[in-house]
Amino acid sequence: MKGTRPEVERVHERPLSRMGRRRFVKTLVAAGFSVASASQLSASHFEAVGEDEVPIVYAYARDDPDDPASVAPRIRTVAAEWYNDLQAALSSYETLDLTGIEGVLTAAVVPGDGDDRTAVSVDVTREEVVSRVSDLLEGTPVEGSVVETTAEGEHEDVEPARQFDLDGGFEVPGGVACGDAEGLATLAPAVYDPETATRYFATADHLYAGSESTELALVSDGQRVPIGEVARHYRREDLALIEPTDEYTPAHALDGADPERVAGQFTRMGLADLKARGAEIHKISAMTGHTTGEIQAIDGITCVYGDPCKRGQLKWGAQSDFTDGDSGSVSFAPDPENPDEQVLVCGLNNARTWWPGESYIWGTGAYVFEEEYGYTF
DSSP: OTTOOOGGGGGGGSOGGGSOHHHHHHHHHHTTOOHHHHTTOOHHHHHTSOTTEEEEEEEEEESSTTOTTOEEEEEEEEEHHHHHHHHHHHHHHHHSOGGGSTTEEEEEEEOOOSSSOOEEEEEESSHHHHHHHHHHTTTSOEEEEEOOOOOOOOOOOOOOSOOOOTTSOSEEEESSEEESSSOOEEOEEEEEETTTTEEEEEEEGGGGTTOOOOEEEEEETTEEEEEEEEEEEETTTTEEEEEEOSSOEEEEEETTOSSOBEEEEEOHHHHHHHHHTTOEEEEEETTTEEEEEEEEEEEEEEOTTOSSOEEEEEEESOGGGOOTTOTTOEEEEEOTTSTTTOEEEEEEEEEEOOSTTOOOEEEEEHHHHHHHHOOBO
């Protein structure tokens, strides 16, 4: 890292304020910024920081809590050296198709904290696979674990710990028990589609795997109360969007959170920044309730459940804090600008490790839904 002059540092040397908008965005993309981030930044963001700092879009959040369409980028500065190191690792990581390397079960990026460099973490079936990945990712540190994914154990059927109060109104927050005709999952906070101006209920798509049911119901006091019909399946991201069909409506909120209001979500760079700072993130789910933990890695790929391999995965927390029925819950952290009033989503939780030597929860990063489909929590 030291002794080099990464391209992103040269952005400060260019007369950005005199560039046309299209050339400005192209300059930032060439310097390592994502297209999404570059399109939200302006010359003033660079003019306001020092030469050893870089602005990043760390989240997308609503300016008006009552207007789901009022989503705007959140920008903060980070150390340029940290950003350059992270970007270099991401670039190397993205050029390789790790799913095409026999013996790789999972892979993810572990952002550095300023002292330690950003690394790529891989779970493999054989030790020699780690060396092969390291050779391919020349210049990027690689951390490897040899794991044996034994069969998952059986789970007892127990009553959900968090259930929606059917006498509490018709706006339904995330974090409560839901299901189809027989299965059990956790309801996510409302997902907003700006293209149709629609708010959907959401949960883990694997709730419907092998089922002919298209119904979503609240699970409360031994009852299953229908609230919607599945409108869209996203198998790769393990997300199901459910259109409300009755008087119940989805809320941008989490039951039992303090604060409860959900205002948006962190970007990939925002998650990397949370990891670098060792920030604590949270989960509220139907079975295990409110738990906390730290981010272990971002932008992961997992092929543990076979085809399709899941990308954009967030690894965090501990396996003991997740069980059957928790899928569909979200991880979240306080909004840095309004920590006492609202939270931002980190990712949609779908699974946890069950094999020896590893302990984390994983699921699709919330930024994937925004980047791929424009959806926001």
